[in-house]
Amino acid sequence: MAEILVKNGFVVDPTNKIDGEKMDIAIKDGKIVKKVNERKAKIIDASGLTVMAGGVDIHSHIAGAEVNMGRLIRPEDHYKDAVRKTKLTRSGTGYSIPSTFVTGYRYSTMGYTTVMNGSFAPLKAKHVHEELNDIPLLDKGTYPLLGDWWFVLENLAKGDIEECARHVAWMMQSTKGYAIKVVNPGGLESWGFGHNVHSIDDQVPNFCITPREIVRGLIKVDKMLNLPHTIHLHTNNLGQPGNYKTTLDTMRAIEDLSTDGKPVAHITHIQFASFAGDDWGKFRSGADEISKYINAHNHITLDMGQVIFTDTTTMTADGPFEYTLYTLSGHKWVNSDVETEASGGIIPFTYKKNNAVNAIQWSIGLEIALLVKDPWKIFMTTDHPNGGPFMSYPRVLAWLMSKKAREATLKRCHKKAQKKSLLPSIDRELSLYELAIVTRAGTAKALGMPNKGHLGVGADGDVAIFNINPETTDIAKKYKAVRKAFKESVYTIKDGKIVAKDGEVVDNTTPGRTMWVDVKTKQPCIINEEMKRKFREYWSIEYENYPVSDHYVKVSDKLTVEASV
Amino acid sequence: MITLTPLRNFDVPVHASCINPDEFKSKTLKEIAELPVTEGNRNLTLSDLFKIEQDKTETPSITLNGDFKKVKRVGQGMKTGEIIINGNAGMHTGERMAGGKIVINGNADSWTGSEMKAGTIEIHGDAGDYLASPYRGSGTGVKGGYIIVDGSVGNEVGCYLKGGVIKIKGNAGIFLGYHMTDGAIYVEKQCSSRTGAAMTGGKIILAGTVTELMPSFTIDSIKPKVKVDATQSVAGPFYVFLGDLADHGTGKLFVSKTNNPQLAFYEKYL
Incomplete structure (x- = not known):
């Protein structure tokens, strides 16, 4: 289908400041164009429906060794959610860690067209790309974990930012990554020795460096390399009571690095980093403090990491945090140390309404999302699958747009959480326009993707059409209907092809592209005998075999950037 | 009462979670006949595989006559009513049941009574592995209910038990009561090794001989008799x-003194 005309829909496109205007969207050869030949084009009658750009998810663990290990240890997660094959689609399993094909289908039927994989250890890059290749109907990208890579630590400890930048550029090309991911900077390296760092000024063993220096150094590297996205940061002390102070310290430590008012860091799943109180008994929300800071500053973007009350699987490169979860839950636990790069852990977890801590966590995510006034600063995620599976996004959207929906859930939560929650005092209800920002326009902007998240001429032909009539529906009151509408898009169009219709996948020929950044440095990274020697001694993969070669990526979407070093 | 009789022998598994008193209630015979079942990868209706008859008696609600060994998930999630199986029962019988009664006049296959919350299951033959245990990998144990087995049971029975009572009149296999936190298990005859591994609560009563005791259990006392539930004491x-001390557990393991002279050396630690 080369040409499509979406007629008479209510278009919500915050990037181009269009709020519910009735207009037509024309798509030709996979791009949005001014107009198409009406007689030749396939006409989609969208009257009474809302038309948005395809959704862009900024942080979701959908592929890689960690995700696969999660699948492996959770047979009980799959057998209750088996997906049958159809004539077009393949079979698979869900629930919290769906198989690759099911991931693509489920995102697509919710109107998503771009999903960024939250993290991966560079050593496992080939595995990640094999899985990304298998996720259909979506454009994908992935963030290599570089915050605890020995070469980064060594060069930053030496103070040689330029050399560090060249190494990061080499790694970005070698692993076909999209942005620098930093998880618990310094903590992952310490975890290799059974320790953790507890503030941004703690020393990392053996490296004479602190988390503060790692974060600041990598932000400078990110700028030197002109990467499209800022650094993607998972803060220290994540998931520990009282950690909002560490989060504030981290944000303050990088204030001066933003020179033009643009963000320099994206702090991911902020909910897990906004805990107040001295221990689990005195656990309370730090949402107020965090949102006040964010409202007064412009150098940070956030995503929610909202908690859903369900059985899910937590997986993160933050090994010490998973150990804390293990001591709390006693559930089966996977622990790993990835050679010179990262650590990792996986634990199944059930968030319960009648558990005070879980219920307060649920409240924190929503509180921050609502208290941060500018929707371009905080985006909707559940840190899939850590807070809950991505299929729950419509429920999160319902809580954001309807006080009634929030009250309905809060009243069934633990009494302590009800008493401590700030939600009853918050009247804000997000409009469709704001929902479009937190799910597509804002995320695309933060990721530096000029062709995504909007419907202007020249944008990718990714469109989602939902059964919401903004003229006749009060979304705050009819939140159940809107929730259902976001669960099953009427149409999802990917690259100018209709891929899903009324919640069913109707196309299996669109594999989706893998976006990665090819950084051209002025001087190449010095690959001397010393580096090869280190590879031989410290890695299980030789230097020559380490990079992901081009043929590994099925549909490659290379973004070439010129670095300033 | 609805009576079902298989029309032929089944070679491949039949999934029939619709054989359930709650499902049959308020349905006509014709509607019941059209309930969906699968045989292997084929979608069929109940009447394709079973002869269905109805009579006026109230209890039991459903009678199954014949060999149901290949028929899985009978009575899954049932809340009320009674099922009598005159023959062998298949896997996952009474899974997640929340009330009512299932009587099996034959042998039961694995995962019978898995994740059940309430109700009664009587097995007048042997039971397979994973009786009253969750599916592999899961920690969702039985929360309540009553299971009685006249014969022997297989391995990993009563895993993650959180409540309820299991009475076994025959032998039990390895890993009985693995990871249990509450509830009671009673075995009359021989019990194999690794009983109560990783248990943190509840009680296991072994009236017969014991092959081996885990080293992570410590002797506490000797008692003249023990109560299984409100109706029975041994x-x-x-x-x-x-x-299990390896998990800081305070579960109780009662082992018959008369039948296990090999454990007498424990007495010096009292």
Whole structure:
């Protein structure tokens, strides 16, 4: 289908400041164009429906060794959610860690067209790309974990930012990554020795460096390399009571690095980093403090990491945090140390309404999302699958747009959480326009993707059409209907092809592209005998075999950037 | 009462979670005949595989005559009513049941009564592995209910038990009561090794011989008799062991003193 005309829909496109205007969207050869030949084009009658750009998810663990290990240890997660094959689609399993094909289908039927994989250890890059290749109907990208890579630590400890930048550029090309991911900077390296760092000024063993220096150094590297996205940061002390102070310290430590008012860091799943109180008994929300800071500053973007009350699987490169979860839950636990790069852990977890801590966590995510006034600063995620599976996004959207929906859930939560929650005092209800920002326009902007998240001429032909009539529906009151509408898009169009219709996948020929950044440095990274020697001694993969070669990526979407070093 | 009789022998598994009193209630015979079942990868209706008859008696609600060994998930999630199986029952019988009664006049296959919350299952033959245990990998144990087995049971029975009572009149396999936190298990005859591994609560009563006791259990006392539930207590004497210490558990393991002279050396630690 080369040409499509979406007629008479209510278009919500915050990037181009269009709020519910009735207009037509024309798509030709996979791009949005001014107009198409009406007689030749396939006409989609969208009257009474809302038309948005395809959704862009900024942080979701959908592929890689960690995700696969999660699948492996959770047979009980799959057998209750088996997906049958159809004539077009393949079979698979869900629930919290769906198989690759099911991931693509489920995102697509919710109107998503771009999903960024939250993290991966560079050593496992080939595995990640094999899985990304298998996720259909979506454009994908992935963030290599570089915050605890020995070469980064060594060069930053030496103070040689330029050399560090060249190494990061080499790694970005070698692993076909999209942005620098930093998880618990310094903590992952310490975890290799059974320790953790507890503030941004703690020393990392053996490296004479602190988390503060790692974060600041990598932000400078990110700028030197002109990467499209800022650094993607998972803060220290994540998931520990009282950690909002560490989060504030981290944000303050990088204030001066933003020179033009643009963000320099994206702090991911902020909910897990906004805990107040001295221990689990005195656990309370730090949402107020965090949102006040964010409202007064412009150098940070956030995503929610909202908690859903369900059985899910937590997986993160933050090994010490998973150990804390293990001591709390006693559930089966996977622990790993990835050679010179990262650590990792996986634990199944059930968030319960009648558990005070879980219920307060649920409240924190929503509180921050609502208290941060500018929707371009905080985006909707559940840190899939850590807070809950991505299929729950419509429920999160319902809580954001309807006080009634929030009250309905809060009243069934633990009494302590009800008493401590700030939600009853918050009247804000997000409009469709704001929902479009937190799910597509804002995320695309933060990721530096000029062709995504909007419907202007020249944008990718990714469109989602939902059964919401903004003229006749009060979304705050009819939140159940809107929730259902976001669960099953009427149409999802990917690259100018209709891929899903009324919640069913109707196309299996669109594999989706893998976006990665090819950084051209002025001087190449010095690959001397010393580096090869280190590879031989410290890695299980030789230097020559380490990079992901081009043929590994099925549909490659290379973004070439010129670095300033 | 609805009576179902297989029309032929089944070679491949039949999934029939619709055989359930709650499902049959308020349905006509014709509607019942059209309920969906699968045989292998084929979608069929109940009447394709079974002869369905109805009569006026109230209890039991459903009678199954014949060999149902290949028929899985009978009575899954049932809340009320009674099912009598005159023959062998298949896997996952009574899974997640929340009330009512299932009587099996034959042998039961694996995962019978898995994740059940309430109700009664009577097995007048042997039971397979994973009786009253969750599916592999899961920690969702039985929360309540009553299971009685006249014969022997297989391995990993009563895993993650959180409540309810299991009475076994025959032998039990390895890993009985693995990871249990509450509830009671009673075995009359021989019990194999690794009983109560990783248990943190509840009680296991072994009136017969014991092959081997886990080293992570410590002797606490000797009791003349022990109560299984409100209706039954067993005369001893019994050694009382506490464990599993490897998991800081305080579960109780009662082992018959008379039938296990090999455990007498524990008495010096009392």
